Amino acid sequence: MSTLLSVRNLTMRFGGLTAIDDLSLEVPAGRITGIIGPNGAGKTTLFNCLTGFYKPTVGTLRLAHPQHGEMRLEKLPSHRVARDAQVVRTFQNIRLFPKMTVLENLIVAQHNVLQRASRFSIAGLFSLPGYRQAERAAVARAATWLERLQLTRFADHAAGDLPYGTQRRIEIARALCVDPVLLCLDEPAAGLNPRESAELNELLLYLCREQGVAILLIEHDMSVVMNVSDHICVINYGRKIAEGAPDAVKNDPHVIKAYLGEDEEEGVMEEYTEERAS
Amino acid sequence: MSAVVFAHHGLTPAERLRDAGWIAFVALILGVPLIGLTTVDVGGRLAVDTRFGLLAMAVIAAFGGRLLMRWSLDHLGARKLARQRAATDSGAGRAQQVVNVLGWLALGASVALPLAFSDNRYVVDTATTVLIYVMLGWGLNVVVGLAGLLDLGYVAFYAVGAYSYALLSTQYGWGFWEALPVSGALAAAFGILLGYPILRLRGDYLAIVTLGFGEIIRVILVNWTEFSGGPNGISSIPRPSFFGLEFTRNAPEDGHSFASFFGLEFSAMHRLIFLYYLILVLALLTHVFVSRLRKLPVGRAWEALREDEIACKAMGMNTTNIKLSAFAIGAMLGGFAGVFFAARQGFISPESFTFSESAIILAIVVLGGMGSQMGVVLAATLLVLIPEFGRNFAEYRMLLFGMAMVLIMVWRPGGLLAHREPTLRLSADGKAAKGGA
Numbered sequence: 001m002s003t004l005l006s007v008r009n010l011t012m013r014f015g016g017l018t019a020i021d022d023l024s025l026e027v028p029a030g031r032i033t034g035i036i037g038p039n040g041a042g043k044t045t046l047f048n049c050l051t052g053f054y055k056p057t058v059g060t061l062r063l064a065h066p067q068h069g070e071m072r073l074e075k076l077p078s079h080r081v082a083r084d085a086q087v088v089r090t091f092q093n094i095r096l097f098p099k100m101t102v103l104e105n106l107i108v109a110q111h112n113v114l115q116r117a118s119r120f121s122i123a124g125l126f127s128l129p130g131y132r133q134a135e136r137a138a139v140a141r142a143a144t145w146l147e148r149l150q151l152t153r154f155a156d157h158a159a160g161d162l163p164y165g166t167q168r169r170i171e172i173a174r175a176l177c178v179d180p181v182l183l184c185l186d187e188p189a190a191g192l193n194p195r196e197s198a199e200l201n202e203l204l205l206y207l208c209r210e211q212g213v214a215i216l217l218i219e220h221d222m223s224v225v226m227n228v229s230d231h232i233c234v235i236n237y238g239r240k241i242a243e244g245a246p247d248a249v250k251n252d253p254h255v256i257k258a259y260l261g262e263d264e265e266e267g268v269m270e271e272y273t274e275e276r277a278s
Numbered sequence: 279m280s281a282v283v284f285a286h287h288g289l290t291p292a293e294r295l296r297d298a299g300w301i302a303f304v305a306l307i308l309g310v311p312l313i314g315l316t317t318v319d320v321g322g323r324l325a326v327d328t329r330f331g332l333l334a335m336a337v338i339a340a341f342g343g344r345l346l347m348r349w350s351l352d353h354l355g356a357r358k359l360a361r362q363r364a365a366t367d368s369g370a371g372r373a374q375q376v377v378n379v380l381g382w383l384a385l386g387a388s389v390a391l392p393l394a395f396s397d398n399r400y401v402v403d404t405a406t407t408v409l410i411y412v413m414l415g416w417g418l419n420v421v422v423g424l425a426g427l428l429d430l431g432y433v434a435f436y437a438v439g440a441y442s443y444a445l446l447s448t449q450y451g452w453g454f455w456e457a458l459p460v461s462g463a464l465a466a467a468f469g470i471l472l473g474y475p476i477l478r479l480r481g482d483y484l485a486i487v488t489l490g491f492g493e494i495i496r497v498i499l500v501n502w503t504e505f506s507g508g509p510n511g512i513s514s515i516p517r518p519s520f521f522g523l524e525f526t527r528n529a530p531e532d533g534h535s536f537a538s539f540f541g542l543e544f545s546a547m548h549r550l551i552f553l554y555y556l557i558l559v560l561a562l563l564t565h566v567f568v569s570r571l572r573k574l575p576v577g578r579a580w581e582a583l584r585e586d587e588i589a590c591k592a593m594g595m596n597t598t599n600i601k602l603s604a605f606a607i608g609a610m611l612g613g614f615a616g617v618f619f620a621a622r623q624g625f626i627s628p629e630s631f632t633f634s635e636s637a638i639i640l641a642i643v644v645l646g647g648m649g650s651q652m653g654v655v656l657a658a659t660l661l662v663l664i665p666e667f668g669r670n671f672a673e674y675r676m677l678l679f680g681m682a683m684v685l686i687m688v689w690r691p692g693g694l695l696a697h698r699e700p701t702l703r704l705s706a707d708g709k710a711a712k713g714g715a
Contacts, residue, residue, distance in 0.1 A: 051592065082594030089592055097585035100578070101700045108582045109593045114575040124574040125567075135702075143704060155704035178594055 003064060004029040004182060004214045005050075005073075005087075010059035012045055012238075019045040021238035023059075027182065029066075032208050032215045034229030034246075036222075038258055042238040043218045044092055047184050050216075051089045052078035063087065065181060083112050088180035090171045092187045092218075098160025102151060102170050105159050106142035109177035114138055145173040149203065165196045172203070182214045183207065189221040197224055204228045226250065234258065298344040305340035309333045373697045377652045384655060388558055392551040402550045406622065408662045409557040410615055415642040415654035416564045417611030422640065423649035424577065425604035426584025428485040431472070431492025432639050435465045435609035437499060437631035439616025444512040444626055445505075454518035458617050465613025466606040468495075473605035477598055480587075492636055499628040511627025517549065518556060518621050525549035553622050560618060564611055565651060571607070573701045580604050581649070581701075645686060647693025656694050660686075 005027035012020040020042045027033050035043050048054040050061060050073060061073035063085050071085045081087050097105050107114070117134030118124030124131045146152045149169045154162055159170055168188055175183060185204075189197050205228055207213045219225045225232065225246070232249045234242040242252040249255055314333040317324045357375070388405070395401040414436060421429045442461035446452040452460075476487045499506045506512070517525065520536050527544045529535040536552075537544040571577045579600045582590050590597050620626050642661055646653025664682050668675035690696065 053588070053591070078591040079594050079596050082592055083596075084594075088594075091589070091592070095586050095589040095592070097582045097589065099585060099698055100581060101703075103702065103704050104578060104581075104700060107702065108578050108590075108595075111575050111579055111582075111593065111595050115579070118575050121571065121574050121576050124576075125570050139702070139704070146704075152704070156700060158698075174593070 002029050003027065005064075005216075006062045007046075007050075008060045008062070010046070010049060010061065011057050012042075012049055012054060013057045019238050020049065020056075023235070023238065023240055025233055025240065025243075027214060027216055028231065029064075029214050030208060030212050031230040032204060032217055032228050034217045034219060034225040034232040035235060036219065036225055036232060036249075037235035037241075041235045043235055044186055045238075046235070047089055047186055047216075047218065049074070050081075050184060051087060052076050052081040063182070082178055086179060086181040087184065088175045088178045088182075089184040090175050090186055090188060092190065094164075094167045094171050096159040096167055096170055096174070099158055101156050102146070102159050102162070102173075103139070103142055103155040105170060105174050106145065106177045107138055109174045110138045110141065142173075142177055145176050148206075149173045164191045165193065168192060168196075168200075176207070176213075180213055182216060184216045184218075186218045187220060188217070189219055189224045192221075194223075197221060200224060201228050294345060294348060297348060298341045301344040302337050302341035306333070306337050309336050374699050377695060377697070381652050381655075384652075385562075392554050396547060396551065399547065399550060402547070402554050404662065404666055406550070406554045406557055408659050409554070409561050410619060410622075411639065411642060411658040411662055412655050413557065413561040413564050413615045413618075414612060414639045415646065415658050416561070416568055416651065417608050417615065418639050418643050419608075419646075419649060419651065419654055420568060420571075420580070420611065421604050421608035422643050424572065424584065425580040425601065426648075427601065427604060428481065428488070429605075429608070430485045430489035430633075430636055430640065431495075432488075432608070432612055433631045433633070433636040434472070434492040434495040435468060435612035436616040436619065436635070437495055437628075438465045438468050438609075439613030440620040440626050440630070441499065441506060441512070441616075442613070443617040443620045444515045447516050448512060448514065454516070454617070454621050458614065461617045462610045462613045465616065466610035469605040469607075469609025470602050472609075473602045477601055489633070489636075492631075492633060496628050496631050496633075499631070506628075509627060509629075511625060511629070512620075513625040515620050515624050515626065517624060518553070520552055525552065553618075557618050557622075560614060564614070568611075569651060576600070576603055578701055641683065645683065645693055647690075647696040649698060650693065650695040653693055653695035 003026045005025075007023060007025040007027075010020055010023045010025075011018065023042075023046065035046065037043055045054065049056045049059075052073065056074050059074065063071045063073055065071050065085060068084065073081055073085055073087065076085060082089075097108060100108070114131075114134055117131050119131070143152070143155075146155055149172065151166070151169060151173060154166060154170075159167065162170070168191065172185070172188060175185075188204075189200055192200060201224055204215060204217070204224075208215055208228075217225065217229065229246055232242075232244065232246055233240055234249055234252070234255050236258040241254045241258055242249050244252070310333065313336055314328060314330055316327050316329055318327045319325075354375075388409070391405055392402055414432070417435075418429065418432045421427050421432070439461045442464045443452075443454070443457045446457045446460065447454070472488065472491050476484055479487060500509055502508070519525070523534060523536040523539050524530070525537075525548055526535045527537075529538040535544070536542075536548055542548070572581075579590070579595055580603075582593075582595070583597060583600050583604075587597055590600070619630070623630075638661060642654055642657040645661070646655070646657035660682070661679075664679050665675055668678045671678055686694065
C-alpha cells in the first residue's frame with residue numbers, strides 16, 4: 001500500500017488564529033481515508049490547503065502522482081491542483097453551476113480536454129472532426145457517470161432546480177469527470193436521507209475498489225465514515241488527536257473526549273457501534 | 279377527401295405534390311363561381327363576365343400555399359416531437375420555438391426593410407442605429423451576459439475601434455476592410471489591458487473600475503489633441519466603398535462610381551442602404567460567431583464562470599484565461615461596431631463615447647435578458663425606438679424612456695427573454711436518455 005499524499009507539518013494561520021497546527025498525515029493510494037472532528041476543527045481548511053485555495057503558512061504537501069511523479073501541491077494554484085495533479089474536491093455547501101444543465105455541468109468539468117481539442121476555439125468554430133470526436137467522447141464520459149449515479153433522467157435539467165440529495169450526487173459526478181487521482185469529498189452525506197447515505201457508501205466503495213480512486217472523506221455522518229473508511233484521522237483544534245482503523249479510533253479516549261467531553265463516555269459512539277453491527 | 283394526405287409518416291415529394299394538387303382542384307371548383315364568373319353592369323342590365331386569369335392565379339396560390347403549409351407544419355411537428363422526446367420542459371421548448379420563429383421573422387423584416395423604405399432616409403438611418411446597438415449588445419453580452427463580468431465602460435472599446443479606423447484612414451489612407459480587422463485586434467488588446475488589473479475583482483468593484491477605464495479613454499481622447507484632435511474630433515473619415523466603387527455623384531475619371539457602374543441615377547440613398555446592409559451583415563456575423571462560441575468549451579467556461587468562479591477553479595479551469603478571453607472577444611466586437619460607426623458618421627468626437635452610451639448598451643443586455651441573443655435584438659429595438667417615437671413629447675421624451683424601462687423591469691425582472699437554451703442535450707447526441715421520463 002503506497003502513499004499517495006503525504007502531508008508534513010502543515011500549519012495554516014489566519015492572523016492570530018491557528019486553524020491547522022503542525023498536522024502530518026499520510027493518504028494511501030486506492031483507499032478511503034476518513035477525516036473527522038468536531039465543528040471548527042480545521043477539516044475544511046485542510047481541504048482548502050490541499051486544493052490550492054489557501055497557501056499553507058508552513059508545511060509540505062507531496063503527491064506521488066502515478067503518471068507525473070512527485071508534485072508539491074502547496075506550490076500550485078488551485079486550477080492546476082485539479083488539472084495537473086488531478087486532486088479534485090467537492091464543497092460542503094454544494095457549488096454547482098445552477099443555471100446550466102446537469103450534462104453541461106459535467107462537460108464543463110472536462111473543459112481542459114475539450115479546450116485543447118478545440119484548438120483555441122478555431123477547430124471548434126468550424127466544427128472540425130477532431131473536435132467533434134472529442135466532444136462526443138466527453139458526452140459519452142459524462143453519460144457513463146450519469147448512468148452510474150442514476151442521474152441520466154436529470155441530464156437536461158438545470159442543476160439548480162434539482163433536489164438537494166441529487167445535487168450532491170451531481171457534484172460528485174462532476175468531480176469524477178475531471179478524472180481524479182485523489183477525490184476530496186467535503187461532507188458528501190450532509191442532508192442525505194438514510195437510503196441516500198447507503199447509496200453513497202456503495203458508490204464510494206465502488207470508486208475506490210473498482211476505479212482505484214483514492215478518497216479523502218470529511219464526514220459527520222458516522223454511518224458513512226465508519227462503514228467505508230479504511231483509515232480514519234481525527235482532528236481537533238487543528239491537531240491530529242487520533243488515527244487508525246475505524247474500530248480503534250472509535251474507542252480512543254481522546255476521540256471520545258473531543259466529541260463528548262470528559263464525563264460521558266457512552267452514548268453516541270456506542271450508537272455507531274450498534275449501527276455498524278446491524 | 280381521401281386523396282388529401284393525412285399521413286403521419288414523412289411525405290415523399292410525389293405525395294406532397296398530389297396533396298397540393300387536390301387542394302388546387304378544390305380551389306378551382308370553388309373558384310369558378312366565386313372568382314371566375316362575375317357580373318358586370320352593361321348599359322343598365324347585368325351580364326356575366328369571366329376572370330379566368332385571376333382564377334388561375336388563385337389556384338396557383340392555393341397549390342403553392344398548400345405545399346408551403348404542409349411543409350412547415352411537418353417541420354414544426356417533427357421538431358415538436360424531437361423536443362418531447364428530449365423529455366424537457368415543454369413550456370420552455372415552446373418558448374424557444376417562438377423565439378426562433380421571431381428571429382427568422384426579424385431577419386426577414388430587416389433584409390426587406392430598405393427595399394420597402396428605399397426613399398425614406400429617416401427609417402433606414404434609424405434602422406442602422408438599431409443594428410449598431412444590436413451589435414454592441416451582442417458584444418457586451420459576451421462579457422456581462424455570459425461571463426457575468428459587469429462592465430460599465432464598454433463604450434471605451436467602441437471608441438478604440440472608431441478612433442483606430444479614423445486615424446488609420448485619415449493618416450495612413452487605409453481602407454475600411456483593411457482597417458476593420460486591425461481595429462478589432464486593437465480593441466481586443468485594450469480588452470486584455472483592462473482585464474489584467476481587474477482579474478481579482480468582482481461585482482460592484484469590477485463595475486467601478488471598468489467605469490473608470492471608460493472615462494480614462496474618453497478623457498485621453500478629449501485632452502490629447504495632437505493624437506485625437508481633442509474635442510474637435512476627427513472629420514472627413516472616408517466612407518466604405520462597394521468593392522472599390524465609391525458612392526459619389528460623379529464617377530472618378532479612371533473608373534466608375536456605384537451609380538454609373540450599375541447604370542443607376544445617383545441617389546444619396548444608395549450609400550445609406552449599403553451602410554445598412556453592411557451593418558446587417560456585420561451584426562449577423564457577430565451573432566453566428568457568438569452563438570457558436572457559446573456552444574464551445576470557451577463559451578461554456580464563460581457561463582460556468584458566471585455561475586460559480588470557485589467551482590471553476592476546483593474543476594481545473596484557468597479562470598484568468600477565461601476572463602481575459604471574454605474581455606478580449608467582447609472588446610473586439612465592440613471595436614468592429616466602432617469602425618462601422620466611424621465609417622458611417624464620417625466624423626467622430628469624444629462626445630459620442632460618453633458614459634451614457636455604456637449605460638444604454640448595458641441596459642440593452644440586462645433588459646433583453648442576460649445572455650439571450652434575441653433579447654438583445656428586442657431590447658435594442660425598444661431602446662432606440664422609444665426615444666424616437668417620443669420625439670412628439672419633446673422634453674418628456676427621456677421621462678417616457680425611463681418609465682418604459684422601469685415598467686419592463688417590473689413586468690419581467692429577468693429581462694424580456696430570460697429563457698436559457700442548453701448548449702447541448704444528452705438525447706441530441708444519439709444517446710437516448712435511457713432513464714428518460
